[in-house]
Amino acid sequence: MNELVGGRYRLLELIGSGGMGRVWRAQDELLQRVVAVKEITVPSSALLATQTMREARAAARLDHPGVITVYDVVWQQEHSWLVMEYVAGRSLQEAIRQDGPLPPADAARLGLRVLSALRSAHAAGVLHRDVKPGNVLLGTDGRVVLTDFGLAIIGDRESGGPDPRLGSPHYVAPERLRSQPAGVPADLWSLGATLYTAVEGRVPFARDEVEASLHAVLHDDPDPPRRAGPLTGLLLALLDKNPDRRPDAARTAARLETVVGEAAGTAFAPVARGIATVTRRRRRPRAAVVAGLSLALVITGGGAYAARSQRAEPTRPAAVESSAPATAPADQAGDLCGIGADRQSVAAATSRVPAGLPPGWIWSRDPAGFALAVPAGWQRSTNGNDVCFGDPAGRRAFEVTQSPVRTQQPLAYWQAREKAGGRPGYQRISMGVLLLRRGGADWEYTWRPDSDTTLHERRILVATSDDQSYLLRWTTAAPDWARAMPVQKQLVNLFASAR
Numbered sequence: 001m002n003e004l005v006g007g008r009y010r011l012l013e014l015i016g017s018g019g020m021g022r023v024w025r026a027q028d029e030l031l032q033r034v035v036a037v038k039e040i041t042v043p044s045s046a047l048l049a050t051q052t053m054r055e056a057r058a059a060a061r062l063d064h065p066g067v068i069t070v071y072d073v074v075w076q077q078e079h080s081w082l083v084m085e086y087v088a089g090r091s092l093q094e095a096i097r098q099d100g101p102l103p104p105a106d107a108a109r110l111g112l113r114v115l116s117a118l119r120s121a122h123a124a125g126v127l128h129r130d131v132k133p134g135n136v137l138l139g140t141d142g143r144v145v146l147t148d149f150g151l152a153i154i155g156d157r158e159s160g161g162p163d164p165r166l167g168s169p170h171y172v173a174p175e176r177l178r179s180q181p182a183g184v185p186a187d188l189w190s191l192g193a194t195l196y197t198a199v200e201g202r203v204p205f206a207r208d209e210v211e212a213s214l215h216a217v218l219h220d221d222p223d224p225p226r227r228a229g230p231l232t233g234l235l236l237a238l239l240d241k242n243p244d245r246r247p248d249a250a251r252t253a254a255r256l257e258t259v260v261g262e263a264a265g266t267a268f269a270p271v272a273r274g275i276a277t278v279t280r281r282r283r284r285p286r287a288a289v290v291a292g293l294s295l296a297l298v299i300t301g302g303g304a305y306a307a308r309s310q311r312a313e314p315t316r317p318a319a320v321e322s323s324a325p326a327t328a329p330a331d332q333a334g335d336l337c338g339i340g341a342d343r344q345s346v347a348a349a350t351s352r353v354p355a356g357l358p359p360g361w362i363w364s365r366d367p368a369g370f371a372l373a374v375p376a377g378w379q380r381s382t383n384g385n386d387v388c389f390g391d392p393a394g395r396r397a398f399e400v401t402q403s404p405v406r407t408q409q410p411l412a413y414w415q416a417r418e419k420a421g422g423r424p425g426y427q428r429i430s431m432g433v434l435l436l437r438r439g440g441a442d443w444e445y446t447w448r449p450d451s452d453t454t455l456h457e458r459r460i461l462v463a464t465s466d467d468q469s470y471l472l473r474w475t476t477a478a479p480d481w482a483r484a485m486p487v488q489k490q491l492v493n494l495f496a497s498a499r
Helices: 044-060 092-099 104-123 182-199 210-219 229-238 249-262 410-420 478-493
Strands: 009-017 023-028 031-039 070-076 079-085 089-090 138-139 142-148 361-365 370-377 378-381 386-390 398-401 428-432 440-451 453-463 469-477
Touching: 009 031, 009 440, 044 398, 089 092, 089 453, 092 138, 104 142, 104 229, 104 249, 182 229, 229 249, 229 440, 370 398, 370 453, 370 478, 386 410, 398 478, 410 428, 410 440, 410 453
Parallel strands: none
Antiparallel strands: 009 023, 023 031, 031 079, 070 079, 089 138, 138 142, 361 370, 378 386, 386 398, 398 469, 428 440, 440 453, 453 469
């Protein structure tokens, strides 16, 4: 095979095939790089055009390292071709078939990566609709990439959806088979079926014939997991036939992180020989950001995940921790805000206090020009343009900086800061765009200021004008991260860039 597609893409090797098309490894003769070229084989020229453009539009709207990048679309000799980045490695399906099922903690780590990509897609209004092991690529560079958005629906542009039989029957949510409205919970059902297969080595509704499998998806309980261990409860919950009872993305991420956390300190078994392993660092669900109460509310998770609102009002949580942890973390980092001469208790505002503050929290209008809520008893200190709010024990710090950062490309700002380095033992957890009205992005990572300390930080850039922004930074000792998550969420949720 040496066919030239679109006058520039030379097909070299067939590397995959499925019901919708075939995928080739190819050489881009113009840019001299290896690419993946998907040949759409559905035998209708109208459907070819619609199908290919749907996939191209869906993937092109996404900016996430866990989502395949689309370069080009070509029509040639009544065939439609989609040109994408080439990810060297194997699919999860191939890895399971060749190396066997994954241990529960490894499946959970991989699940967090796929979930992050899904949440990025959902934030852009894109439903994948065909999540399965064959569409999860395990790159030799350590990436876990979700590919094949061929059945994707762009929620705010199109209605209805493709025939669910075009997908993989074992991974199609019950509501889609019933032709009922299917949204984000359907993708989470498919993620559950994918993780079930990853950890069990078999599909959750294994039957001898396709029709019997579809009947089982609609009417039977999943086959009892035998290897899933701590993942069992989550998998069964995701595979609930009622989409309203399934855990949402945030709860799914939290439960996956719990499985990973319980296995902390154990080695990550390679998913496939010769493939870099998924990072051992834990990926936390990212909190909502409100830059001024008039900005859009954005809830992110491992990527960028948004629920839009014209006016975001603070919500009252069922329970929010308002003080330092009962016991010191194992790798205590000392006072995370630093000890300054201007350290003082945060002054509580007595007027225009938002309704619904968490119990034990106060509202404060800061002299630097912003407002926020903090737990009562927290202290404030400054260091140049940085204002830091910390708990009395110094174990948690929320730093606010007004910065002249142009934000047309907020993600690029954090990428540049990451490349600058300077953090010993640095490990990235996530980085993604926040769908704020004026733009924003966040960056989560861990690093080691000394041999005995691991800090876990999340940094958020919130644009307030074309040339001004706020930089927020939340820091805890790594062992305290999960316990402190409710505090972080409320601090960020209730931050206002203008008093």
